Amino acid sequence: MPRYSEERKAAILKKLLPPHNKTIPEVAAEDHISEATLYNWRNKLRSEGKPVPGNQKNSEHWSAEAKFATVIETxxxxxxELSQYCRQKGLYPEQVKAWKLACISGAGQAEQSKKAEQTARRADKKRIRKLEAELHRKDKALAETAALLVLFKKAQGLVWERQRGGLTPLDMRETLLALFDEAVANGAPQYKAAxxxxxxxxxxxxxxxxQGHVLPDLRPLAIRPEPKNKLSEKERQxxxxxxxxxxxxxxxxxxxxPKLADQGEYIAxxxxxxxxxxxxxQLHHRGRTKPPQPTTEPASHVATKPNEIWTWDISYLPAKVRGLYWYLYMVIDIYSRKIVGWEVHDCECGTLASQLIERATFGERCFVKPHYLHSDNGAPMRSLTLRAKxxxxxxxxxxxxxxxxxDNAYSESLFRTAKxxxxxxxxxFETLADAREWILNFVNWYNNEHHHSAIKFVTPAERxxxxxxxxxxxxxxxxxxxxxxxPERWARETRDWSxxxxxxxxPKSADNNEHGGQKRAA
Incomplete structure (x- = not known):
């Protein structure tokens, strides 16, 4: 490995400095010295704090370390002396002064930058804590929802079987308590699970x-006093x-x-x-009559504004030829009693019904479709074509x-009014066209002239x-x-026009027993 004297090393490094500002590859080619050696010499000078530029020939592109070394040296x-130094280095005094001001301002900005970093760090920590709390809350809510959903799926059969105040078997108690403990362990609140x-x-x-043991229901084993008016076994027999x-x-x-009462005897x-x-x-249905069957309440829906609930039905319109009928399709809004759609055809068909409902919806500009369409259980009403539409x-x-x-009283009442x-x-009617013309005139009269008694005698169109x-x-x-x-002609308030x-x-009956009760038989 060749060795170089200090004088030659200084002369070679001087070529890297102004006014020469040669690059390391150029100096390496002229003096036949490896580029690695030149880079090593330049880095050593930089580490000693001497201003040595980089590869760029322009002094504005010097590194920050070289500029700082120049400020310290001058x-x-x-x-x-500064002017002489600048001419040797290929600089201007104004550049050195600007670098000096930058170093001074940088020292002042360091403290501000540190304070800004601390403020930003505190804000980041606060935001991180807030996000962690929000994430924890969402995780907790998600776990709670999942636990309650699992509990609902597992316990719904047992809940439907159990009635308030009824006896709860021991196995059902154990199952319910196990499901309750599982849901609480998975994050569900106790009150929500219960x-x-x-x-x-x-x-x-x-x-x-x-101690965690499940107790059985002791009510069947309780000793209760017999009522004073209880029938004795002799009386029951x-x-x-x-x-x-x-x-x-x-x-x-x-x-x-009553037959015993007529004979002067009372047994119970x-x-x-x-x-x-x-x-x-010994209490069962006897005879050829059918036993009483329980009936369910009809579906009840409430309309608070127009185009929420429509009902529709099909009625016969007889022709003059015996046994020939036309079929009147009619759709009514139960809130306003307005006829929103009608048609007369020669047959009952689900396709025609679907076309009528679609035309009525467009005619009323129902961008928000009716919530319900009520009808009876006829074949057109149950057709797949209408259901799909x-x-x-x-x-x-x-x-x-x-x-x-x-159950479709509004449509039935409308047909009665028409007929x-x-x-x-x-x-x-003579022809189908005559039937359609008569229904058209009826609809115009009913919607715009008829004062309906159920809506305080205003027309359906007004309501x-x-x-x-x-x-x-x-x-x-x-x-x-x-x-x-x-005032003497009114003993009370005036007529209610609200x-x-x-x-x-x-509407649901006030007394459910009226619909769902069964008659006793003997």
């Missing part, structure tokens, strides 16, 4: 001892004997009691006789109860456009003026 020089299982928290705690006598064998208790009340017969398995339009369906014809008009053809409030307010004002003119509120399709 800090003690006078103006003359509400979902429809079992109060106090009941769940009462089911289990402090006497009731059975009387009911099975030849004179009363074919009679129900409802007829046995009618309900007690029914109870005794039932306890001894309604699904496509986003309209839900509602149907009458099987075998019940009065009892004074100008309704008594002997039928459909929400003008009934204005019309009824004018009537109320007129009645108040009339009462003020002759607008009709929401309209219910098949």
């Amino acid at each position: 800090a003690s020089l006078s103006e003359t 509400d979902l299982m429809q079992v109060p928290q106090r009941t769940l705690r009462r089911w289990r001892t402090s 006497h009731i059975l004997n009387v009911c099975n006598e030849a004179d009363y064998a074919n009679l129900p208790p409802s007829q046995i009691v 009340s009618e309900s007690s006789i029914y109870r005794v017969l039932k306890d001894n398995d 309604l699904d496509e339009m986003g309209i839900r369906t509602s149907f009458n109860r099987p075998g019940v014809s009065n 009892y008009r004074p100008n309704y053809p008594e002997h039928g 459909h456009r929400n003008l009934d409030t204005t019309v009824l307010a004018k009537r109320h004002t007129m009645y108040q003026q009339a009462k003020a003119k002759h 607008p009709v509120g929401s309209v219910t399709l098949n």
Whole structure:
């Protein structure tokens, strides 16, 4: 490895400095020295704090270390010495002064930068804590939702079987408590898990001892005092004997009691006789009549504005030829009683019905489709074509109860109004065109001229456009003026002209027993 004297090394390095500013490859080619050696010499000078430029010939492109070394080296020089130094290095005094100002301002900015970094670091930590808390909250909510969903799927069968106040078997208690513990362990709150299982928290705690053992239901084993008015075994046997006598064998208790009363004998009340017969398995339906069947409540829907609930049906329009009928399709809005769609055809068809519903929807500009379309259970109403069209339009369906014809009262009432008009053809329609023309005139009269009694005698068109409030307010004002003119003619308030509120399709009965109760038999 060749060795170079200090004088030659200084002469070679001087070529890298101004005014020469040669690059390392050029110096290496001229003096036949390897570039690695030159790079090593230059880096050594930099480490000693001497200003050595980089590969660029322009002094503005010097590295920050070289500029800082130049500022330190010229800090003690006078103006003359600084000018001489700059000419040797290929610099201008203004450049050195600018570098000096940059070093001074950089020292001042370092403290500000440090404070800014600390402020930003604190803000980042605060934001990280906030995000971690939000993430923890979401994870907790997700775990809670998943636990409650699993609990609902597993416990719904047991919850439906269990009734409030009913006896809960030991195995069901153990299963419910196991599901409850699993849901709580997976992140569900205790009160939400208990509400979902429809079992109060106090009941769940009462089911289990402090050691964790599940207690059985002790109510069947409880010793209860017998009521004072309880029938004795002798009296119960006497009731059975009387009911099975030849004179009363074919009679129900409802007829046995008055017949015994006519004979001056009282053995028990009618309900007690029914109870005794039932306890001894002697209370069953007899005869050729069908036993009473429980009926369910019809589907109930509430309309609070137009185009929420429509009902539709098909009715016969007789022709003059005996046995020939046309078919009237009619759709009515139950809130306003307006006929929103109609058509007369020569057959019943689900395709024609779907076209009518679609045309009525477009005619009413129902960008928000009706919530429900109610009808009976006829073949056109249940056709797959109509169901597919309604699904496509986003309209839900509602149907009458099987075998019940009065669940679509609005459409039935509308058909009765139409067929009892004074100008309704008594002997039928001549042609299909005549039927359509007559229905067209009827629809115009019904919507725009007929004052409907169920909506305070405003026309369906006025209520459909929400003008009934204005019309009824004018009537109320007129009645108040009339009462003020002759108050002696009004003993009470004036007629109620307040607008009709929401309209219910098949409102639920106040007494459920009216629909769902079964009659007793004997």
